[in-house]
Amino acid sequence: MWDSLFEAIDSQYENMVKTRRYLHQHPEVSFHESETASFIADTYKRLGIPYERNVGGNGIVATLKGGKPGRKVALRADFDALPIQEENDVAYKSKNDGVMHACGHDGHTASLLGLAEALLPFQDQIPGTVVFIHQHAEELPPGGAKAMIDTGVLDDVDAVFGTHLWATAPLGTIQTSKGPFMAGTDSFTIKIQGKGGHGAQPHLTKDAIVIGSQLVSSLQQVVSRRVDPLHTAVLTVGTFEAGQTFNIIADSSTLTGTVRTFNPEVQEVIIAEMEKLIKGACIGNGADYQFDYQKGYPPVINHPEQADLILQEAGKADSSLQTEEVDPSMAGEDFAYYLENKPGAYYFTGAQIPDHTYPHHHPKFNFDERALPHAAKTLIQAYRSYQEQNS
Template identity: 35%
Template sequence: MLHNDPIARLTPEVVAWRHHIHANPELGFQEVETARFVAEKLRSFGLEVQEGIGGTGVVGTLRAGSGKRAIGLRAELDALPVIERTGLPYASKTEGVMHACGHDGHSAMLLGAAKLLSEAPDFDGTVHFIFQPAEENEGGSMKMIEAGLFERFPVEAVYAVHNWPGVPFGTIAARAGAQMAAVDNFELRFSGLGAHVAMPHLGDDPILAAGAFIQSVQRIVSRAVDPQTPIVVSLTQVHGGNVGNIVPKEIWLQGTCRFFDPALSDLCERLIGEIADGVAASHGVSAILDYKRGYPPVINTAEAAALAARAAAAAVGPDNVSTEFKPSLGCEDFAFMIRAAGGCYAWIGAGEVGPGEGLHGGRYVFNDAIVPHVLRYWQSLVAGALPKVAP
């Protein structure tokens, strides 16, 4: 019966924690109160707790039995600079900041797993519950790694989940190999003399150069890469000029590249530079490129992915587990942790959503009904990774 099911009993408490975190969002590396809330809960469950790792990161450690093996489970603390438009009773109290990606749910569910496992430690070994700052664009996982995360808390693999709107509710998806893309970002400036619009011959026109670049750079996707290789090159910002009758001296562009093959990072940097220089030379302006390498691809290791699939089957049933699907060209800084320690990143199906209600939107609403699925998944994963040895 439900009242005898510890996960059913725990779920309302986890949802309440999620609503509290949602109402009090904090941006990357500013998650002071969120980290304090997490640390206090972990201590109340009897875990060893270390704070301030890589900024505002928190690690809670739970040991059971005499086993020497250890794994890590990770969730994110940070919110986004998004104006909330949900109208929920627990909506963000901080104007312009919102948990629009589900990190509030991920943290609350990992706290729930810590409490569940502390009350019934049906495993042999050590679990490190990792709460990382600044997943959104700031690379908080790398900051934790640089601060000695895996030297201080060694693991044989690390695992994470992410709610995934659009994936059928009640399903879990994890695949060996690439699940999320790498991301590189770039900024480009075309500079010249500018001119009065009535006398364009007395100057030059960075706007024309920018327009030519925007068209030409797409040849990377259409002509420089095997068409069966997933890659996206997108321009996301173009700025320049502030007077209606003056051709500006400078145009600034920003863009991003997404791909699964890490070798494409070098190719994109080289070709974007060559295209920019060629366009600049043909238009009589100069080009300065600042190419920034971002998150690597999330590449699940085979053994960890297999363990995750078995745990998912135990949690939601074998028919609701997907291991063969198209990866996403979205990015995720959990890639750094998998690259350092091995592991697996899984999507938790949150069901269908309407326009503007997906991740990073102001009307996004985390589906609290996935909480028991994730608690069972974490419980099964830990039991499978750190099995008790029969006496």
């Protein structure tokens, strides 16, 4: 049955491409994916697979109960886009101004829908129950995962798997790690209130640009001098806004940035050390400040046993696939919430276009569509391996 199923998934390739390109032309940003949700729901309605809409927001959950006894396993795909103006010159370019599928979520959705259609003729032969989780709002915290989980979508699920089409990994590669895989993603805002004045009279001011500049530099010492070098962390200042014109000393400035960690203790060290440095720089220069630190998605921590299933058995789905255990990525994903609740694993499906080096979230992002069946086949292979391991 399984070999026939994998052939059926391959036969869905053109349909997956068609679905992906339609979604790519009609992207919707996080929490506003109503048309995309309707498209997904209409697909399950056409297939006759039971589904629920508006799960935790715009989320959709479909369920295919197999004809043989087994475990209940969830497979997840996200479907939101990003507020980016597309610069690709392709026939399926985004029709929505300023919105683009620049991370591959259109492909995730196409793969999971294609898998559902390929599975349907084999329903009586499938052990257990497949839960198709179509999640909204991955790109924008607080995200859609937690809200969907809070509705109970995982309550009677035994395990959960997901994949991300990865445009910087070679086509035909499957990458994951047994443990930390993607970082926790926090954000911060620092507002400095000094005293402005004439550019010719700096001694009468409290220069918010100078204070902010000191912080940009000194904050880099948090990771290099306050965090154990055996622990991984990133602190990045992404924006610095201040000033109005060339001859006025700014009275205020605002810095924003991100912190990435895998360890909650490291996260707390960074927050405390940032507060000390900000307080010292501002109070020492007679300025006031506001420090707003927002904890975002937790790190994606794969369960070793389920990650090992991916590494050891993904090749059974397609002999051309090669698995690779890789170092964790400092990018983030709210799939972390699923893994906090149930055993499972997340992995990358290589989708790199040769000589196309644009990364995720770039206006010219794109991926090799031949990876679509790879994603579908490895997801159902993870399902199969888990069923066999726990039969």
